[in-house]
Amino acid sequence: MDDMNNRCGQQEMRTEIFGTPAIKLTQALKRAEKFTKGKKMRQAHRERIRCVALTRIIYGKGHWRLAQALANLAHSYLMLLGFPVQAVQHANSAKGTILIGGRPPQVPAEEMKQILSTLLTIYYTLGVAHWMQKNGKESLFNLEKAECVMKELQQTELEETTEQKISEEDLAAALGRACLLQNKPLMATRHFEKAISAVISARGEMAPELIDLYQETAHIEQVKKNHKKSIEYLLQNATLRAHCVVLTVHTKFSPQAASAALLLGKAYAASGEQKDAEMAEMYFNESLLACKAALGSGHSQTINALEEFSKWLVHMGKREQAYDLLQESFMSQPDLCSDFSEKAAERFYIMGGICLAEQKVKEGYQWLSKALDASNQGFCFQIREEVGRAFLDHTHKSHVIRGCTMERNGSRIQIEFKKLDESDFISSYRN
Known part of the structure; x- marks a missing residue:
């Protein structure tokens, strides 16, 4: 066995030194596929760079x-x-090369399919890359072009000669995100x-790819303010199956399970109906437990689940429970520098608001001051305004506390503190 491995190694070395560019290109393509399947991303990427150099040597600058090769890179x-x-x-660069060169007048049908496949890879890559950079217009423009190329590609009646990089469900999901x-x-x-239909028809109803698709579809229904439809879709058509997939493919306490539970909790909470409150609390708790078990108390996903749960608790009038939950998050985090961040500022802010609603003005002032110290400039003005009101409250013994608004990542949250009588304050938030 050792002799065979040595001979193979010597053969590869000989090919690397004395082989023609065409032979080296074939070997580089094989290695790129091998490394990709083995999840060795850096090595696979290096081979793609080598493929570009060898292809330029063999075919010249204007060849498809x-x-x-550039599209694959x-x-x-x-x-x-x-x-x-x-x-x-x-x-x-790939688009310029293939479009400037134009389609050859008499190209074999198999090569034509590879040209179309290259165009599909180019437009899909451009679309997703622009989406990652939050450039929605360019993303949608390129993905719609990719959709047209895919339709033309599907009309060809040739057998598959190479594995298709872009699947129908990949393109449909990318178009959904761009829209x-x-x-x-x-x-x-x-x-x-x-995209969901394509995945189910190709790999069945228990395919793990369905998890994100179900959750993103439910999120869109929430964006459209169709909270009942979101819950119905989550439970009847999607999330029960997505939840089963999560628990089948992953463990019960995993980031994927936590994400699915958090989405369900938010869907029930957004419905605004009292009968859904118990289900919302159950799923918020499930999400928080899964995050803590899988990621730890200081992870950003855990903090996000904790914030969503605490805001809902404040909204439901369970201010003491929300306060304890938020305070626990600071005690359990390992990095003391985590107190000085935008996420920490938001938690300090909510805790300060809870104290003000409970007429604990001095403590509320202290928490809001911490929020001001931890916040960045984009969040600073609203907190400074509320700290000023809390300071007046503390010095003049006044209990007239107004509402305030904060915005983060496009999400608008309004927290109101209204005096009902001498001993009864309520706090609520609208999302």
């Missing part, structure tokens, strides 16, 4: 094969390394439903 930058800027640069970024929820829903 060079465009194919751009796709590698995007999917293997997550670098959208470099992906756009190389995809544009959502462009504030087109109806179009986004149609694309996500198409």
Whole structure:
């Protein structure tokens, strides 16, 4: 066995030194596929770079094969390394190469299919890369072009000679996300439903790819303010199956299970109906427990689940429980520097508001002051205004506390503190 491995190694070395560019290109393509399947992303990407250099030597600058190599490299930058800027640069180079060269007048049908497949990879890569950079217009433009190319590709009656990089469900899901970024929820829903149908027809109802698709579709319904439809879709059509997939593919306490539970909790909470309150609390608790078990108390996903749960508790009048939950998050975090962040400022802010609603003005002032110290400039003005009111409260013994608004990542949260009588304050938030 050792002798055989040595002979194989010597043969590869001979090929590397004395082989022609065409032989070296074939070997580089095989290694790229091998490394990709083995999840060795850096090595696979290196081989893609080598393929571009060898293809340029063999075919020249204007050949569609060079465009194919550049498109594969751009796709590698995007999917293997997550670098959208470099992906756009190389995809544009590939597009320029293939479009300037034009379609050859008499190209074999099999080569024509590879040319179309290259165009599909180019436009898909450009679309997803622009989406990652929050450029919705360019993303949707390129993905719609990719959709047209895919339709033309599906009309060809040739057998598959190479594995298709972009599947129908990948493209449909990307179109859905781009439409959502462009504030087109109806179009986004149609694309996500198409992606779900494609996954089910190809891999069945228990395919793990359905998890994200179900959750994103339910999120769109929430964006459209169709809270009842969101819950109905989550429970009857999607999330029960997604939840089963999560628990089948992953463990019960996993980030995926936590994400599914949090989405269900938010859907029930957004319905605004009293009968859904118990279900909302159950799923919020389930999400928080799963996050803590899988990721730890200091992870950003855990903090996000905790914040959503605490805001809902405040809204339901369970201020003491929300306060204890938020205080526990600071005691359990390992890094003391985590107190000085925007996420920490938001938690300090909520705790200060709870104290004000409970007429604990001095303590509320202290928490809001901490929020001011931890916040960045974009969050600073609203907190400074509330700290000023709390300071007046503390010095003049006044209990007239007004509402305030904070905005983060496009989400608008309004917290109101209203005096009902000398001993009864309520606090609520609207999302």
